[in-house]
Amino acid sequence: MLTQRAKPVDRKPMTFLESIYLWNIVKGMGITISHLFKKKATIQYPEQTRTFSKVFRGLHVLNRDAEGRENCTACGLCAVSCPAEAITMEAAERLPWGRASIQRRKVCSKV
Numbered sequence: 001m002l003t004q005r006a007k008p009v010d011r012k013p014m015t016f017l018e019s020i021y022l023w024n025i026v027k028g029m030g031i032t033i034s035h036l037f038k039k040k041a042t043i044q045y046p047e048q049t050r051t052f053s054k055v056f057r058g059l060h061v062l063n064r065d066a067e068g069r070e071n072c073t074a075c076g077l078c079a080v081s082c083p084a085e086a087i088t089m090e091a092a093e094r095l096p097w098g099r100a101s102i103q104r105r106k107v108c109s110k111v
Contacts, residue, residue, distance in 0.1 A: 062078075074089060074091040
């Protein structure tokens with residue numbers, strides 16, 4: 001059988017430097033020291049602010065109108081952005097007593 005072929009393994013003994021892993025320790029310390037001199041990704045938030053691109057529009061927020069009703073346009077962005085696909089949307093007309101124009105159903109399941 002071609003899939004069950006045994007591969008020969010080289011069992012040569014390790015040298016003294018290989019047995020104490022000195023080269024691997026030196027490589028790891030080199031990586032650690034190189035990270036000390038790189039630019040930090042963290043900013044000090046109250047004093048510094050992050051620069052945003054000109055096309056950044058902010059987060060999706062469900063606004064309310066003057067009467068306190070949800071001002072949803074049924075764009076479906078909340079359903080698209082849900083990673084678990086737990087939000088489904090069905091557009092509907094606003095009822096006269098002020099109920100929301102969207103019927104949202106959130107289904108959460110435990111894995």
